[in-house]
Amino acid sequence: MxxxxxxxxxxxxxxxxxxxxxxxxxxxxxxxxxxxQSPLTYDQDQLYPKSIDKNSSLDPYDRGGVPFGQTNVVSQYPENEPYLGYVTAYLTPVSLWISETTRFMGTTIVSHPGGIIDEILYNTRGLDTIIETAILFVAFTMAMFLFTRRREE
Amino acid sequence: MYNLPSPQIEGEILAYIPFGDIVYYFSPYTLVLFIFALTFTALAILSRPEKQVDIAFGGDAYYTKEIPEKQMRFQRFMAISCGLATMAGVTTGDIFNFTLLTAMVGICNIGIVASVKNKHVLDNAYEYGILAMIGTLPLFGAAAIILATTGTLSLWEIFTPAVSVPVIAKALLVIGVIGEGMAPVYVAKAEITRAPGAPYVLMIHVSSLLMFLRVVEIIISM
Amino acid sequence: MMMLFDMIVYDLSAEYEAALIITLLCIIISFWAVMREREDLHRLILTELVEIMCLVIIALVATDLAEALILPGLVVGIAEFLALSELYIEKEGLRKAPENVLHIEVMDSAPGIIAVIFVIYGIILSGFTGGAVAGLGLLFYFMCRGSSEKREIIETVSGYAWACWVVAFIVFMAVPQYWFFGVIIAGAGIFAKVVAKMSLIGTMNGDGGEGDV
Known part of the structure; x- marks a missing residue:
């Protein structure tokens, strides 16, 4: 023992x-x-559920709505976000053109301003993104500090 | 709308600040933690770093070790970022936001330790860095399991009796915060508390302590 | 409104239980590896395995929210990995630049044109991916033409990009009716941020430009 x-x-x-x-x-x-506690059950009533419309040219990111119009988005506190859904429906002129001529907009929509991911990242959960960039900022400052100090010797 | 379901744990709600889905709040408990973090951040901004004194043997001579200007500025930057992250972390009302801020406290702590130019201290900083890095998995894992099983990330919803959080998520959350807040152990081992730049090292202890106190409150309220 | 489209909403409850158990098993394996490994460098690489499992467990939720949460998770992992690898170099006192760096003909002639093509394509893409594409072009440029004096400028740019982001956030929270400006500022901010960070990595290779080219 x-x-x-x-x-x-x-x-x-x-x-x-x-x-x-x-x-x-x-x-x-x-x-x-x-x-x-097993198995852990999945809650059916999720925020921002994923819905897929195979016929849309924005598939799998089509959440309905027209640019500069409102869309239905299931967020936590809609009363804090009076303009909820506008970012989701927005398409830049370039992405609008791509979505009208081809069926491949869904593969590149994440990189264009507008869409459901931007709605979450910039608007409803914008603070998370601020903290995320702050983390990157701090880590880069640290790496650059160590790097320049090593180089100056 | 914004009422804490169990006021016997941390008192009645005093104020709340909504940022979209993430609603920050002050209760008597979080307000005390916030004031602590604010005080020590102000100290980090105002105070001058200590200079280590070496005494030469066989005479009255002694000299102070000079701290490079750059290192001092860097440590102060890290200490202030750490203080801001702690201030946000103790008042946040969202579980994922909390885990992100805990991860940020961890990185800032690595930064404060890593700036000291000493092999022994750097060894410890590296060990702590590995720990902080693998500690993000229990943190984010707990948040993800909570999201999947309860369908929400907001503490206001999670605290209500109707929502039950699985044991594994609670345990992972605690162990995650322990991983990020393990810095004081390494700091004490490396005796960095006596190394140059001491006032900023204080921030490591304060931030870890406050994050612990906050996660205890979250776990009890769940 | 939702019924207008031919929507498929996935029911994930059955899959989630099985997938979570499999993921937790994988997590146990990765932590087991971290536990057994003694070599410092290998442990650093193994932490990346742990980070990937962290992304998997978020992705299991399979909603748009989970997709948005993966980005912060990924960034935290990358940031810590970068800081720790610098720390490792510092700790081990590795000073000498690697001797046999790749040096081929195309690295003398092409950097300019390749960087320009990447940057233009990146601007068209915009956003995070665009920033990564343009940043890759600049990374290649700086790696071929080692220019360390540009570092200060790039650091300043990344600082302004961060400020852009904060401004966009304030716009969204304080004056939500100007959401359009918020989106554009944030889009420009993330583009500049990713470009700056990636080209910063480009300037960090070797000993900063005296030796190469």
Missing amino acids: TGIIRRISRILQNHNNLVGVYAFVVIAIIIVGLLL
Whole structure:
């Protein structure tokens, strides 16, 4: 018994083992969690559900609506977003032209302004994106600091 | 609309700030945490860094180690970002937003530690970095499982008794915050608290502590 | 309104339960690998395996929201990986630039024209993908013509891009009737941000331009 405790304390006292210990704890939590409550049921009443219209040229990102008009978007708090749905329906002139002439707009719509993803990223959950860019900003500042310091020597 | 379902945990709602789907709020509990974070961020902005004193043996001579201007500015930037992330993290009303801010606190902590030019400290910063990186999986994993099983990310909805959160998601959320908030362990091991630039190191401890307090409140209310 | 179209709304409840268990098994495998590995560099690479599993578990939700949440998850992973790899180089004291960098004829003659083509195509695409395409062009340019003095300008650009984003967010929150300007500012901001970040990586290769070309 004391041997086991001694072994455990020897592992824990070296901070280089902490990552391994952490990974082990996560594995244990997943196994125990699955045993306690399984299966986990999927809630049918999701926000921003995905609907696919195979006949649309904007497939799979067509959520209906015409540019500069409102669309039905299932968001968490519609009362905080009076202009909800306008970004979803918006298409730039270029993307409008592509969608009218070809059937491949769905493959590139994510890179054009407008659409459901932009609605979520810029409007309804805009703060998440601000924090995400801030994280990138901080990480790049750190990498550049280390890089320039190394180079100046 | 915006009422905390169980006011015995953190008191009645004082104010809320809506940002679209993400609604920040102040209750007596989160307000105290917010004021703590605000105070220490202000300290990081105002205070001058300490200079380590070395005493030469065999005489009265002593000298202070100079901290490079660039390193000081960088550490201050990291400490202030960390403070801002903590301030947002303790008041947020959205589970995914909370996990993102926790990840940001983790990166800022790596930055504060990594700027010290010392092999031993850098070793520790790297170990902590690996831990913070794999710690994002339990964090985001918990948020994703909560979204799938309850259909919402807003804490206002999750706190209501009608919505039940699976045990695995709660446990993963806690272990995720522990992973990102493990920095003080490494800081103490590396004795960076006595290394140059000490006031900014304080931010590591404060941010980890506040994030822990906040996640405890979230888990209890769920 | 929704019924006007021939919509298919997927029912995912049955698949989700099975898929989640499989994903959790994969997560256990990846954490097991992290636990067993002792070599520092290999552990850094293994964290990327963990990050990918993190994206998978978000993607399982399979709504538009999940698709939007993958982006922050991905970015956090990339940002931490970048910072940690710089930290690794610093920690190990690796100073020498790699000796046998690829150097072929096309790297002397083509950078200008290739960069221009990529940037124009990127502007047409716009947004995140456009930024990545244009950034790839500039990355190639800077890698071929090592020019470290441009770094300051690029860093400033990325700072302004971040500010653009904050302005767009304020527009959306404070004056939502001007949503159109918000979209355009945010689109331009993300374009500039991704371009700046990627070309920054281009300037970071080797020892900064004295040695190569």
